[in-house]
Amino acid sequence: MPSLYVHVPFCIQKCDYCAFYSHSLIDSPKDLISVYLEGLEIEMAKMQKDAPQGVSSLFIGGGTPTVLKETDLERLLKMIQRYFPMDLGVEQTMEGNPGTITEEKAKLIRSQGINRFSLGIQSFNDQLLSAVGRIHNAKQAREAIRRLREAGFKNLNLDLMFGLPGQTMELWQASLEEALYYAPEHLSLYGLMLEEETPLYERYAGKTSGERPTGAMQVELLPDGDLQAEMYEWAVMRLREAGYRQYETSNFARPGYECQHNLGYWRGADYIGLGPGGVSCLNRVRWKNIEEVHAYDNLLRKGQSPLDELGKEVLSLRECMAERMILGLRLEEGVNFKTFEKDFGADLRDIYRSVLERYKNEDVFIIVKGDYLCLNPKYAFVANSILQEFV
Known part of the structure; x- marks a missing residue:
């Protein structure tokens, strides 16, 4: 849901x-x-x-x-x-x-x-x-x-x-x-x-x-x-x-x-965003509502979708993978290897091998805990610079 x-x-x-x-x-x-x-x-x-x-x-x-x-x-x-x-x-x-x-x-x-x-x-x-x-x-x-x-x-x-x-x-x-x-x-x-x-x-x-x-x-x-x-x-x-x-x-x-x-x-679940400026993402299709109350209301009254000028965007598999990594690694639990493979049909260790190799000897920025890949908590404050490597 x-x-x-x-x-x-x-x-x-x-x-x-x-x-x-x-x-x-x-x-x-x-x-x-x-x-x-x-x-x-x-x-x-x-x-x-x-x-x-x-x-x-x-x-x-x-x-x-x-x-x-x-x-x-x-x-x-x-x-x-x-x-x-x-x-x-x-x-x-x-x-x-x-x-x-x-x-x-x-x-x-x-x-x-x-x-x-x-x-x-x-x-x-x-x-x-x-x-x-x-x-x-x-x-x-x-x-x-x-x-x-x-x-x-x-x-x-x-x-x-x-x-x-x-x-x-x-x-x-x-x-x-x-x-x-x-x-x-x-x-x-x-x-x-x-x-x-x-x-x-x-x-x-x-x-x-x-x-x-x-x-x-x-x-x-x-x-x-x-x-x-x-x-x-x-x-x-x-x-x-x-x-x-x-x-x-x-x-x-x-x-x-x-x-x-x-x-x-x-964790990458679907979401619906309602109201002017609301953002939705369902089945890898993402869109944002126009940011103006009267324009939003007028479009809906005409039976049209109140989308902004970019319309609907179909996310590529690689974009969805990157988002899963960037958001998931902000969590203490990290990203689950099995869930990633189930959702994307690939092992994240293969997809991001170069990133993982680059950081494996860098004072252990990224660690493995059982079925999860995690960011070392001591680097949480500077996490964004590391997470951009997954884009």
Whole structure:
């Protein structure tokens, strides 16, 4: 069964580092959410035939899904259950930002079957939050955690970021320790990425880590690469001590609380992505929806697929192999030799012999554990440079 992702492209305002497609509600027409929901229902009716046996998991992301008012949230959740009914045991995740989670919304979301929540805290330091354009503060983050727990969420993920402008090791440690105080079942830790066409990228354009940005924000420094590596390595050690398993490069969970939805992506399972900007991949055919609410709605009303200008892409066998290796090696478990051969009709040791030969004597970057090929955990922070060898 494929997994299901629903994109909600709305925020109160975009964060300075965010490159995902979304609209700031401050600058958007009042009817834009209604237009989005109307188009989404048409797409759901159209796409349910691609999941005749249901879906393996649900993730509602954005944007900020919790920016929707309660009536729109309820409409969205009931719509999903109508077209893609799920049993209570199926992992159903919604993500949201602390400043948009009221007690009423938390209770509504839980009552409609969502059983996992991913909260974008990023930091418990108000100055660091302000430095990257987050609109919430630490107090609101603490209140959001309380509200979600009181609403009955027993599977809670907290997102934190390191490498923020002005962030020291001490500030990073303080945020992670506070997160541990709330005993979340899952933690996702991400290093700040300077994405092109974002305010943060423009602020630091041409600068390297440790250099001052141009313009008014002269006091903000990006932690250099060595400090970011130290932040990451300390977090891995601290979370291991606290009983969390690092099952993916950036993700840590208590036993049994690994994110099933994301595991599907990393293991190469099919997925359906609905909404403007949603990406789908079924039977090695991948496509992306257009990133504009009115154009998305108009195409669906005409009975057409709301695809972007690239249309549908048939992935070659070699492209699918490369993706399996790049994503699978980010997992602690690695890539299973037998599953790879079953899916692609070839032994990965033959396909990637040159890469494996190149690294076998390089301080053991890549190791074999039984039926799995794995990345040595000590090199997780620099994994991307190694994984590109499989393209």
